[in-house]
Amino acid sequence: MQIGEASAASGVSAKMIRYYEDIGLIPSATRKDSGYRLYVEPDVHRLRFIHRARELGFPVERIRDLLRLWNDRKRPSREVKKLAAQYIAELEAQITRMQGLRDTLKHLADACDGDSRPHCPILHDLAGTHK
């Protein structure tokens, strides 16, 4: 099948399939005489794997590791779990940080009258005039 069909079947845009090939995340596709890329079912399977991992937010470089483990039928599940745990920890850290931002902004917004008067604790805080 050509790249368009592989794209539709995997959920990965043709653009991104070429990109993944470019950065070596997937092997170079075989080509027809015309230069068109050709794919078979296992290729689509791998693309679906990548698509799902991206949906889960794994950065591409981590997907490289996941693919390596996926291809190794004898790998210990310990290694996969470790990668997942690392990523979970990163997510936790980012969530905590964003919750902090949200809380700070909420406090400022709560203290802001939000009426037609110009006084506003939000801008006041941003201006750093309280320090």
Added chain:
Amino acid sequence: MQIGEASAASGVSAKMIRYYEDIGLIPSATRKDSGYRLYVEPDVHRLRFIHRARELGFPVERIRDLLRLWNDRKRPSREVKKLAAQYIAELEAQITRMQGLRDTLKHLADACDGDSRPHCPILHDLAGTHK
């Protein structure tokens, strides 16, 4: 004062000060005969405002709006509060999304033995073989 001092006083790197000038977030600095940029206290104040807003995660384009409101002494606080509320809602959405990712990964990791055996629900899910 020169850009280095303005940078140290505001917490914004010299690099970013030039960038902000480039994208029109701040007005073009006056120059010495040598071409060196010159700053005065109100400039530093504005840079601190930007710095704090970036710390709070405001994207630069939103800071543009905030600066406009900040410069308008007669603006109703309602407008500022509205901007903040929008950003808070975006934060909430992002937090919720990341929590979803984290929970999904946690469930998968919990179901993974994490031992030397190769079976692993994490890769199994990524492969989409359950669908």
Added chain:
DNA sequence: ATAGACCTTCCAACGATGGTAAGGTCAAGC
């Protein structure tokens, strides 16, 4: 033969920041 759907490569952009290179300026010390 021609239309139109598909494919190819290459280039640019996004947002915010860091880095580097090649060069100009300025103040202090000798």
Added chain:
DNA sequence: GCTTGACCTTACCATCGTTGGAAGGTCTAT
């Protein structure tokens, strides 16, 4: 006056993942 070193200038390149476009080649059906 000359050198040193800290500071400044512009102009690129890289990041990360993705999208868009341009200019052109290929295939299929009419």
